[in-house]
Amino acid sequence: MVKNGFLKKHGVTHVSKIDGVAQKIKNTFLEKYGCTSNFTRDDVRQKLSQNKQFNFILKYPNVNFINHTGNTLSIKCDKCKSVYTISRTLFRHRTIFNKIPCTICVPLNSSDSFFEKEILEFIKTIYNGKIIENDRTIISPKELDIFIPDLGVAIEFNGLYWHSSEFVNKNYHLNKTKQCNNKNIDLIHIFEDEWFYKKEIVKSIIKTKIKNNINYIYGRKCVISEIDSKTYKNFCQQNHIQGSVNASFKLGLFFNEELVSVMSFGQLRKSLGSNKEDKVYEMLRFCTKLNTSVIGGASKLFNFFIKKYNPKKIISFSDMRYFKGDIYEKLNFKFEKQTTPNYYYITDYLKRENRFKYRKDVLVSNGYDKNKTELEIMSELGIYRIWDCGNRKWIWEK
Numbered sequence: 001m002v003k004n005g006f007l008k009k010h011g012v013t014h015v016s017k018i019d020g021v022a023q024k025i026k027n028t029f030l031e032k033y034g035c036t037s038n039f040t041r042d043d044v045r046q047k048l049s050q051n052k053q054f055n056f057i058l059k060y061p062n063v064n065f066i067n068h069t070g071n072t073l074s075i076k077c078d079k080c081k082s083v084y085t086i087s088r089t090l091f092r093h094r095t096i097f098n099k100i101p102c103t104i105c106v107p108l109n110s111s112d113s114f115f116e117k118e119i120l121e122f123i124k125t126i127y128n129g130k131i132i133e134n135d136r137t138i139i140s141p142k143e144l145d146i147f148i149p150d151l152g153v154a155i156e157f158n159g160l161y162w163h164s165s166e167f168v169n170k171n172y173h174l175n176k177t178k179q180c181n182n183k184n185i186d187l188i189h190i191f192e193d194e195w196f197y198k199k200e201i202v203k204s205i206i207k208t209k210i211k212n213n214i215n216y217i218y219g220r221k222c223v224i225s226e227i228d229s230k231t232y233k234n235f236c237q238q239n240h241i242q243g244s245v246n247a248s249f250k251l252g253l254f255f256n257e258e259l260v261s262v263m264s265f266g267q268l269r270k271s272l273g274s275n276k277e278d279k280v281y282e283m284l285r286f287c288t289k290l291n292t293s294v295i296g297g298a299s300k301l302f303n304f305f306i307k308k309y310n311p312k313k314i315i316s317f318s319d320m321r322y323f324k325g326d327i328y329e330k331l332n333f334k335f336e337k338q339t340t341p342n343y344y345y346i347t348d349y350l351k352r353e354n355r356f357k358y359r360k361d362v363l364v365s366n367g368y369d370k371n372k373t374e375l376e377i378m379s380e381l382g383i384y385r386i387w388d389c390g391n392r393k394w395i396w397e398k
Contacts (some may be wrong), residue, residue, distance in 0.1 A: 219296030
């Protein structure tokens with residue numbers, strides 16, 4: 001209400017957006033404090049840093065910190081009574097899963113890959129064929145965590161800490177995928193946070209890869225309807241590994257009045273380096289209900305969109321960590337190119353976060369040194385990158 005009233009009276013949503021006001025505020029700060037905003041004041045930045053350190057200690061009341069101010073923490077272990085050092089990222093990684101953080105009790109070279117074992121045990125419950133574990137001969141000298149030779153499917157579990165930029169290079173995951181492709185092996189990469197937060201979606205993808213879907217539905221028996229944003233968002237969050245994304249056109253496929261598949265389209269995205277063009281769209285999402293295969297569903301949704309909205313061109317991207325892009329070939333898309341790997345930042349609570357949240361201009365506006373790069377600032381915060389395999393870009397033209 002306040003924002004709407006201000007907009008009506010002044011034509012903008014905030015006082016700082018009125019012509020001249022923002023500059024006047026900067027001039028006042030400069031005259032009074034010798035800087036242009038609170039975030040660039042040394043006393044404010046020091047206070048923020050102190051609060052951050054204090055809050056960090058509060059999160060771990062039972063940990064005996066000797067030093068907690070930098071990237072490397074020094075801690076006295078309650079069990080072995082030794083003082084050990086550990087990076088802030090690995091400390092968070094171990095404590096979030098209730099593992100002993102001490103690098104003396106649990107050395108750095110010991111296996112933390114208990115999730116990998118969970119994935120293996122899950123596969124054994126749905127597949128009775130031969131499974132090869134931790135093999136270094138197939139794409140020597142690299143290791144494949146799980147390989148199903150009769151199906152030509154391999155699965156890699158990528159722990160966020162050990163697969164971060166601290167330990168592997170930008171092309172590590174992509175090169176592994178390429179080596180598998182050269183041997184006709186369909187390799188999927190599962191990041192640790194996906195198994196932790198989206199386990200049921202990952203399980204459904206694995207079932208699809210080994211052709212163990214529980215439920216098969218024929219698209220010709222389904223009905224198409226445009227769906228609202230809330231329905232679309234909830235369905236994607238529950239069934240798509242990347243969650244939802246804003247879309248202009250949201251189509252749903254219903255079987256016996258139950259939503260079983262979704263496809264969405266929108267304008268070309270500036271964040272991907274594209275500008276809007278008339279009748280040119282991006283296919284943003286396609287997913288089906290977990291543990292379900294809708295035969296002919298993608299074609300039915302796609303043809304409905306083409307017939308109703310008459311596009312000139314449609315682009316889309318397939319995530320190389322999970323998919324080869326077979327669905328696009330069935331929809332008569334043409335492969336255009338392979339993009340370079342994308343990176344994410346590994347933050348608290350064992351999650352990858354989009355790099356756009358940590359652009360240099362955002363970091364500088366929050367008080368960080370403008371003379372340092374984005375990477376330098378994030379490294380000093382103990383927040384590392386992790387790279388994926390990139391995407392395949394596909395184009396459909398009328």
